[in-house]
Amino acid sequence: MKPDLLHTTRHLVQVLAFCLVISALQYLFHPERPYEVPLVYSLSIGLCTWFITDMGRFVVGMDPMTSWPRGWRGPALVAFGMVTGYTGGTLLSDYWFGWSTWHSAASGDLRGSVIVTVVAGVVISSYFYLQGKSMTLQRRMKVAESQATEAQLRLLLTQLEPHMLFNTLANLRVLVGIDPARAQHMLDHLIAYLRATLSASRATEHGLQAEFDRLRDYLALMEVRMGPRLSYTLTLPDALRQASVPPLLLQPLVENSIRHGLEPKVEGGHITVEAQSLPGADGAPALLQITVSDTGVGLRSDAPAPPAMPHQTPHQTPDLGRGFGLTQVRERLRTLYGPQASLSLQHGPGGGTVVLLRYALQALPESPTTHRLADTADHA
Template sequence: MDFKTKMATPQVSQFWVEMSGILKMALVSFAIAAFALWLAVPDLGGFGYILLFSECVGVGIIMIRTLLLCLPWLHTTKPLLALILTMVVALPGGYLVGHIFASALVFEPMHISGSGPTKMVPYLATALTGILLLYFLWSREQFSKEASARLVAQHLASESQLRLLRAQIEPHMLFNTLANLRLLVEEDPIQAQLMIDQLIIYLRSALTASRTELIKLCDEFSQLRAYLEIMSLRMGPRLSFELTLPDSLQYATVPSMLLQPLIENAIKHGAEPKIGHSSIEVIARQTETGIEISVSDTGLGLAPDFDYREPSSSSYGLLHVRERLLKTYGPNASLSITRNAPQGVCSTVKIPQ
């Protein structure tokens, strides 16, 4: 099976699933119409006879409607006008096709309706049932299109919001690093060169990550290492770090730059304001339900009144991570913030398998 066949198969399968549902709906609708006709006009024949003709008419209307939907110009027409055109063609056409087919099944000459004063009743019953059915199918399709449009709009809005959050996170690190680098160029050229090398590694990986939604965990950790190297050069002995990534998780994928805001928070709120040494530890581990990544620090920690469950809108880093997790994995993924013992903060990201 080639690639085109693989791509077409789900679409064909979905088409027949939808057609099956529509045909069932048509059969039920015209069965009800047949029962009403049998009660209202007994002269038309027995219930089985009326049911056969009614169901054939219903299938005929659906067949013609399906053929009309294959016309490209109908989809560019205003929705209400397209519905009217479909009714004008499908109702009489389906009535004619259905009667031809039903007459062939019962081996009798084709007749469009009964005789006598009630001859208009089958026309009216078919028209009313067909109009209601076609209008219902049209309304359902319009609702589906509107729902799809809303999903696309929500996706674009979510993407824009995530880009804004990311833009609010990165300048803090870049401005501080460049300011520190300006001083090191004169005071310690060797340290300045090391910082420039790590900054190049970080910016290159950040640029690559910004162009993709998902990234291998080993690449995410490489970017974090470059960032932490820059921070340790800037802060000197006040900061140490350790990254732990098992071999089994090297090629697992996560949203790009997912952990970066947690590291920035650990430094901004933990290590930088603290007098003395702080350490940051990033550990990824496999669990029964998926992947768990913890970012813990021994820094100053957050304010005592900080709400770990619902960070304020100014907590761009935590908001960014939560939005990324929700967008990529839905409610099954989570970010939890707890106080680290004896000091600091521990942020834990849980990603479902």
């Protein structure tokens, strides 16, 4: 493993801080002596010990988990660094002041100096050891969180696709015999939907445009199945086309609106999906707000309400949904965007349900893709 200049510099700065603290403590115990003496000795011994120990890690070989040599080599390197660092640092300081510590210093002072060096060496080495281990664990946790998010996406796909696919194929079977043109139209949307699904399953994020494209294909399929009982509006401002969004974030919400809102209602209803940017509070980054609303039967008044997510505004009803899709959306938001992200459900002003998603607005790099959705699309 090669030396990391940033980590090495950070270790050097931290060692200098430790040396200054040690010299200040020594001066407090012996204020009759000039501060320059403990300062020079502390810096000389500390820097020599740091150089030998820190550079020795790269010579002996480090454990990727802790950034320290494995087994007995770690303590042996620390002991060697303390002995040689103390000896070299003391000789340098003696040369600076023009005296000999071993001949002119009292035996008690010499013994105290050795004890201070040993204690400081053990404490500082332990600090760096634990720091390296902690940083490694944090990196592994980030990797594990990323893998867990991908696993959640795969699991979500396995839950969403069969239910929708079987219903679509059953409708296709009926339409082929009675309305071939309508069946062809439905099959075209199914192919586009499956193609988008395959693309989404290979990415951890994509543009909001791609997410809306997928919703359009899904809603077009549902529109063929439900007929005039389903209408929808997708509103995506041009400035938000390349806003970053995790794949499959919105489809569970739209599917919930259809399954629990519109299908139980005889006359069906309308679904609206709208994206907009909001200014962040107190200079914070701008927020992306996505609203999924329907005019269905609305929320059950007797449903138990779980605790609200952080940063939930007072007018919002705590999330009443405990289904698989809503749980996955909530967990993915928390994993990817932290406590600043929020998901909430509330009663619609004229009935139905409104779902609000908010998280920090992030843009994807521009790519020369062809957009096939209009900024605002209405279907009745």
